[in-house]
Amino acid sequence: MRLPKTSRTYDVEAEELYVGRGDYVIGGARSPAFLDLDSARHRRPVVFGEVFDTLDDYPRTAAEMFSGRQTDPEEWAVMWKELGSDGVCLRLSEKADSDLVKMIAARTRVPLMIFGDTEILKEAASEIADSVMILGSDSEEQSLELSKHSNNHVVMATCAGDPKSLCREMSENGAKNIIVNLGDATMDPSFGQLRDRIENYRMDGLRGVEDSRHAISCCVSKTWDSYGTDVSARKASMMEAITALGVMLSGADLVIVKGPGAADMARVYGEELADL
Amino acid sequence: MIALTVSDAMDPDAVCIRVSELMKRKERIGFPDALCIRNDSFDGERFEEIADIISKIWDGELILETDEPVNLPKALLRLMGRRPLIVGANAQNIEQFCMAAGMFGCPMSVSAERIEEVLDLVHKASESGMTDIAIDPMVKNMKQCLEVCTDLYRLSDTVPEAKHPVLIRAWSGEYAMSIASVSLLNHASIVLVDDLDSDCCETLNKLVTSAL
Numbered sequence: 001m002r003l004p005k006t007s008r009t010y011d012v013e014a015e016e017l018y019v020g021r022g023d024y025v026i027g028g029a030r031s032p033a034f035l036d037l038d039s040a041r042h043r044r045p046v047v048f049g050e051v052f053d054t055l056d057d058y059p060r061t062a063a064e065m066f067s068g069r070q071t072d073p074e075e076w077a078v079m080w081k082e083l084g085s086d087g088v089c090l091r092l093s094e095k096a097d098s099d100l101v102k103m104i105a106a107r108t109r110v111p112l113m114i115f116g117d118t119e120i121l122k123e124a125a126s127e128i129a130d131s132v133m134i135l136g137s138d139s140e141e142q143s144l145e146l147s148k149h150s151n152n153h154v155v156m157a158t159c160a161g162d163p164k165s166l167c168r169e170m171s172e173n174g175a176k177n178i179i180v181n182l183g184d185a186t187m188d189p190s191f192g193q194l195r196d197r198i199e200n201y202r203m204d205g206l207r208g209v210e211d212s213r214h215a216i217s218c219c220v221s222k223t224w225d226s227y228g229t230d231v232s233a234r235k236a237s238m239m240e241a242i243t244a245l246g247v248m249l250s251g252a253d254l255v256i257v258k259g260p261g262a263a264d265m266a267r268v269y270g271e272e273l274a275d276l
Numbered sequence: 277m278i279a280l281t282v283s284d285a286m287d288p289d290a291v292c293i294r295v296s297e298l299m300k301r302k303e304r305i306g307f308p309d310a311l312c313i314r315n316d317s318f319d320g321e322r323f324e325e326i327a328d329i330i331s332k333i334w335d336g337e338l339i340l341e342t343d344e345p346v347n348l349p350k351a352l353l354r355l356m357g358r359r360p361l362i363v364g365a366n367a368q369n370i371e372q373f374c375m376a377a378g379m380f381g382c383p384m385s386v387s388a389e390r391i392e393e394v395l396d397l398v399h400k401a402s403e404s405g406m407t408d409i410a411i412d413p414m415v416k417n418m419k420q421c422l423e424v425c426t427d428l429y430r431l432s433d434t435v436p437e438a439k440h441p442v443l444i445r446a447w448s449g450e451y452a453m454s455i456a457s458v459s460l461l462n463h464a465s466i467v468l469v470d471d472l473d474s475d476c477c478e479t480l481n482k483l484v485t486s487a488l
Contacts, residue, residue: 001396001437006430037423191486195461226482238450238479242457246487249422249461269454272418 008038010206014253015213017154017177019132020111024086026179027215027253029202034249034273044270045248047263048087048113048256049080050221051104053096059224061233062258077104085110085263089136089219089256092116098124105131113156113217113256118142122149134179134217134254140166147175156181156217163201164211171211179254184219185243187226194218195250202251218247221258237261245269278456278467278480279310279339284326285317291326295333302336306485307477310337312363312468313351320347327351331358339363339468345372352380361385361410363443363468370397374404383408385443385466391427398437410443410466418451418458425462441465448472456480461487 008031016028026046031038052058053073069075077088087110090101094117101124105112114121115136125135126149134154137143146155147170154177159166163180170178182197183190204212220243224236240262244255248270257263270276282294298308311334315323323342331338331354338360340351348362362384365373370386377384384406386397394413401409411428415421421444431438442464446455448471456467460483472480 001392001399001435003392003395003431004434006427032426034419034422035426036419037427187482187486189486192488195487232475235475235478238453238475239482242453242479242483245454245457246461246483249458265450265454269418273422275419 006037010038011208012206012213013041014202014205015215017179017215019134019154020087021109021131024111029206029251029253031206032199032202033251034275036275040274042274042276044267044274044276045252046086046111046254047244047266047270048089048111048254049083049085049260049263050089050091050256050258051076051080052091052093053100054093059231059236059258061231061236062224065233065260073100074103074107077108077110080260080263081108081110083260083263084267086267087111087113087254089113090115092120096120098127101133102128105133118145121146125149125151125153128153132177137181143170144173147171147173150175150177152176154179157214163214164209167211167214178214179217180214181217181219184222185247186222187239187243191243191246195246198247198250198252215253216251217254217256218252219256220244220247220262221256224258233259233261237265241265241269248273277309277337277465278307278469278477278484279312279337280308280472281312281314281341281468281470282326282330283314283316284319284322286326288325288329291329292333295330299334301474301477305474305478305481307481308336308469308472310339310361312339312341313360315340315342315344315347315351315364318344318347320344320350323347324350324354328354331355337361341468343369345369345376348373348376349379352376352382356380359383361466363387363412365397365401367393367397370400371404374401374406378405383410385410385412387412387414389414391424391431395431395435395437398440402437410441411438412443412445415444415455418455421455421458421464422462425459425464429463443468445469450476452476453480457483460484 014029113134244266341363388394443466444459446452
């Protein structure tokens with residue numbers, strides 16, 4: 001049977017972001033995720049491991065996976081590097097200061113993403129010049145505010161609706177590099193909608209729609225919250241890894257994970273799908 | 277639909293234990309949807325015996341898988357009214373499979389490694405009067421699964437033979453869970469798994485109920 005060609009080409013490529021000391025590249029998709037049928041770029045999504053400066057409300061089962069090093073954020077970040085994580089997602093409490101960010105950046109030398117109080121993030125952005133960080137945000141307001149003080153760092157555009165106008169405003173505010181966050185992934189009926197949002201944003205970008213070419217970040221660590229406190233690490237890690245797989249297949253370029261098991265699985269999935 | 281396999285090479289008592297364990301799992305987490313009775317023994321009588329045992333204790337969907345079409349009719353007789361999906365047809369045996377499926381009014385799948393070949397087999401089966409046909413593109417890994425499922429999905433817009441449901445095999449263990457996930461997220465309808473433990477079934481169930 002002679003079959004019609006099904007491969008497709010796209011007008012433009014997604015934007016690439018250089019983070020860390022310029023040695024990590026995120027994004028740059030030129031097809032739907034991983035699809036060699038459409039001449040995919042053979043690059044896997046990057047995986048960032050979460051580090052907190054306080055263990056309040058942190059799941060006990062997840063904490064046990066870090067052999068006690070989770071009690072010191074610097075050690076915890078180093079452990080992520082030893083585990084082969086591409087970067088560290090540092091979640092700072094209100095009591096934190098930018099010195100911790102500087103210490104972790106210097107010691108791990110992997111790209112950092114930081115979440116926390118706007119003032120702390122602004123301070124870190126102004127003080128760290130030898131490594132490009134991702135300034136995480138929890139709201140549109142924070143994204144806009146951080147854009148004014150981003151230095152050369154990447155700013156996260158977090159929004160529940162269409163991110164295009166937010167990205168435009170952020171650029172006007174001074175953000176030179178933007179990564180889009182279309183929502184956190186959890187295994188409930190919102191997961192299908194999130195996958196659609198990621199996929200639609202990526203396809204808009206490939207078709208050349210303005211302000212749709214940015215790289216996409218997605219946090220999958222909240223899958224741990226869907227279990228009670230007595231969940232086995234294996235079960236929670238599998239759920240987190242499959243959630244990561246789901247968002248990577250939709251087009252996420254960066255995934256944030258809680259557990260080392262899921263980080264490892266997500267990296268292996270990415271390598272196989274990207275044919276590396 | 278996700279199906280777990282029960283081999284007819286197992287002792288009948290062991291089959292009963294496995295099926296009752298899977299029934300409890302289905303009751304608890306809603307998985308698996310179906311059981312696949314696989315003719316690993318290549319023995320027609322054994323296949324019939326195990327099909328008979330399973331039909332009496334499992335009330336969900338059923339699949340019969342064999343490489344020997346001659347072993348099908350007796351097993352199918354034991355599953356009258358259950359309309360199992362028949363798996364195992366390929367370029368060498370498609371006529372016999374079509375005959376058995378047609379005689380018992382059952383759906384069937386056709387398997388080949390290349391998309392052109394598998395769609396040729398769909399065409400042949402359609403010409404024999406079959407309408408309920410599943411496509412098994414015999415993928416070997418996650419990457420191939422993504423590419424082939426996407427290709428078939430796109431072809432289904434213009435090629436009538438590609439409009440049928442896609443069946444993906446995913447062996448066992450955590451890698452099977454990943455292939456099953458890629459399949460289900462990329463338009464496959466039936467996933468045939470050798471074995472999955474309870475945690476993997478629960479994870480897949482959550483994925484199916486959340487993402488699809």
